[in-house]
Amino acid sequence: MKAIGFVMLLAASFCFAQEPSDFQPATSNVLDSQYPKVDGNSRVQIRFRAPDATRVKLNFWSGPKVDMEKAADGYWTFTTPPMAPGLHYYTIIVDGAEVSDPASTAYFGGSKWASAVEVPEAGANYYLPQEVPHGQVSEIWYHSSVTGTWRHAFVYLPPDYDAQTKARYPVLYLQHGGGEDASGWIRQGKANFILDNLIASGSTKPMIIVMANGYASRAGYIVPDLTGKPFGSPEFMKVMQERMGAFEDDMTQVLIPFIDKTFRTIPNRDHRAMAGLSMGGMQTFQVTFNHLDLFSYVGGFSGAANVFAMGNNKLDTKTAFNGSMADPAAFAKRVHLLWIGVGTNEPERMKTGLENLNASLGEGKIQHVFYESPGTDHEWQTWRRDLKDFAPRLFQASAQPATSAR
Amino acid sequence: MKAIGFVMLLAASFCFAQEPSDFQPATSNVLDSQYPKVDGNSRVQIRFRAPDATRVKLNFWSGPKVDMEKAADGYWTFTTPPMAPGLHYYTIIVDGAEVSDPASTAYFGGSKWASAVEVPEAGANYYLPQEVPHGQVSEIWYHSSVTGTWRHAFVYLPPDYDAQTKARYPVLYLQHGGGEDASGWIRQGKANFILDNLIASGSTKPMIIVMANGYASRAGYIVPDLTGKPFGSPEFMKVMQERMGAFEDDMTQVLIPFIDKTFRTIPNRDHRAMAGLSMGGMQTFQVTFNHLDLFSYVGGFSGAANVFAMGNNKLDTKTAFNGSMADPAAFAKRVHLLWIGVGTNEPERMKTGLENLNASLGEGKIQHVFYESPGTDHEWQTWRRDLKDFAPRLFQASAQPATSAR
Secondary structure, three states: OOOOEEEEEEEHHOOOOOOOOOEEEOEEEEEOOOOOOEEEOEEEEEEOOOOOHHHHHHEEOOOOOOEEOOOOOOOEEEOOOOOEEEEEEEEEEEEEEOOOOOOOEEEEEEEEEEEEEEEEEOOOEEEEEEEEOOOOEEEEEEEOOOOOOOEEEEEEEEOOOOOOOOEEEEEEEEEEOOOOOOOOOHHHOOOHHHHHHHHHHOOOOOOEEEEEEEEEEEEOOOOOOOOOOOOOOOHHHHHHHHHHHHHHHHHHHHHHHHHHHHHEOOHHHHHHEEEEEEEEEHHHHHHHHHOOOOEEEEEEOOOOOOOHHHOOOOOOOOOHHOOOOOOOHHHHOOOOEEEEEOOOOHHHHHHHHHHHHHHHHHOOOOOOEEEOOOOOOOOOHHHHHHHHHHHHHHHEEEEEEHHHHH | OOOOOHHHHHOOOOOOOOOOOOEEOEEEEEOOOOOOEEEOOOOOOOEEEEOOOEEEEEOOOOOOOEOOEOOOOOOOEEOOOOOEEEEEEEEEEOOOEOOOOOOOOOEEEEEEEEEEEEEEEOOOOOOOOOOOOOEEEEEOOOOOOOOOEEEEEEEEEOOOOOOOOOOOEEEEEEOOOOOOOOHHHOOOOOOHHHHHHHHHOOOOOOOOOEEOOOOOOOOOOOOOOOOOOOOOOOHOOOOHHHHHHHHHHHHHHHHHHHHHHHHOEEEEEHEEEEEEEEEHHHHHHHHHHHHHOOOOOEEOOOOOOOHHHHHOOOOOOOOOOOHHOHHHHHHHOOEEEEEEEEEOOHHHHHHHHHHHHHHHHOOOOOOOEEEEEOOOOOOOOHHHHHHHHHHHHHHOOOOOOHHHHH
């Protein structure tokens, strides 16, 4: 920065005349950065400056690491084969250092501020801002008696929230994945634009969406050093259960009451839903099935009831979830929507887990929805599509006499 | 990511038992990352993994680049001398590649997602979340007829905004610096916590704060390639004036009407203020003095009327700003507050510019406030202090008969 910092920076956002090429700067770039670029065949060009490096690798998390090629000007480049549509996380490995690309917007994923490139989906504009009324996304802070800390969440308010000062709204609690944070569903997922568009078309009821921080530790809890304690080890699982429990308590004992006090909600189970992706899907199943007095709509996006541990196991619907599914007819009345989804290109373990859960629910005659996102991986395009299918199904049953009692 | 991505990530946020040292993880770290660390003497420890790199430099933007030392485990480390309090931007240069530190929260600065470390200021809690009512920060989107694009802004709503559904509020338009974006005043500046605390103590009137994107280009405008056209060259200045003008038009013709339509504002000049830091200060002086029918409170934080070009020049208050200062008494009635500030450790050019502006205003008998932040540089601690001094002075004169007419 120094003396001319503030001046240099004015110059930094200039956009230059387009090159004669099908490749265009990605919408996920910072300011007017020319790279990454995407062409009409969904190929991606990455360019990274590292004049003195001996080896630079490009690491798209959905694919293999590849070596970038060094040019005379100190830039390293790589052009990918055609990629699936959606937002693809990546990092760059410079002589062994895994870093983000300064040319990309930074998105919080993988427990760090990573890079990502947006590959457009032909004909899909449901997650893009359009000429429709836009809701607001509010950032809120609340002090948690469970964690003993200030916690932070994002709240989507539907377009008419400020104008309809007497109206009250149902609430969807929507959780990010592991290594992401409360900003994920807005910055990566575009949940606000998805809802704006669904509400404008009349296919979805106006609702409030609360996006909380999925990580919590009880006040005073010190996590033991897990070095050498792999996933699945008793020590690891104990810590994971502890943290899942802290999140469950914070959400049900602190966050939900805070939201119902702060916003014009309809504070009952018929008007409260929860969904989440990956780790957030696991949290959703734990929280909702332990608190069916609070929730009546449940969604697992590429993550659900202990999917990570299921492997090829099946779920026994007679005993699972405290027996809440033992009577399928009663369950169908009590839980208005049980929704699970997975991308067809997700890792085998994940796909198998969701498919087995779907099969188990079918064999148990448990009313549910199983959605498969064609050609997408364990990535945000799958979860954008999930939300687009899930949201219109919410709060439709709320008027049923059988379920309107709290 | 792949199969176990969502599992790995659960483990990623574990906090380990503290080492027996005065060094503590910085509050600006991601999740529970142990580095950067800060000790009681405001020394900062940075650690960065680059096992195969031959040279790694630490680049604090407020200081010189320094070589980091490589340890056997592939980590490079550096401990700084005591640093000034506040949030210090930095990057790391790995074999010539300037990148951010994955252990740090990413803040948008220098036209990229940079790293920064928060060095606490002893006894200063005015910018920290406290047990007081908290306002909300709303993210809004509006389509601009000036730029032809969707634009994005942050809006701070005071704590009682939702409860007092009949109340209307004055508005402060608060701009970020060059190379930053609309998120800067919240994520780096903590403007929401500063206002929460000032409002709770009764020293500041509840107000709405609008933080817009300071970069704009008119629809269809293609910025010429400025390669080889240094700052100050006619080509550069022409482009800069063009962009400043586009921002001015977007703010006065699109954003202000949108805000007054969307929120419960008091839509007149007596209840509208503008301030900004660095480039945002220059924009503030241009916008407010070209539109004194819209604004009556003006703040320049480390940036003001063409300060960047002043060098040792003086400002002729008889002719400057369309002659609006020619009559000091009339000016004092019309502009309720003219406020400029600078940090005592800022670069000489910046300090000289503000000091000369202060001197010129004094010689011209122009009523104004000049504030110097002791020991701080062209960095966020200066601007946090500026806001703390500036905000309580706002909207106090609004009741004066002499100025209450629009």
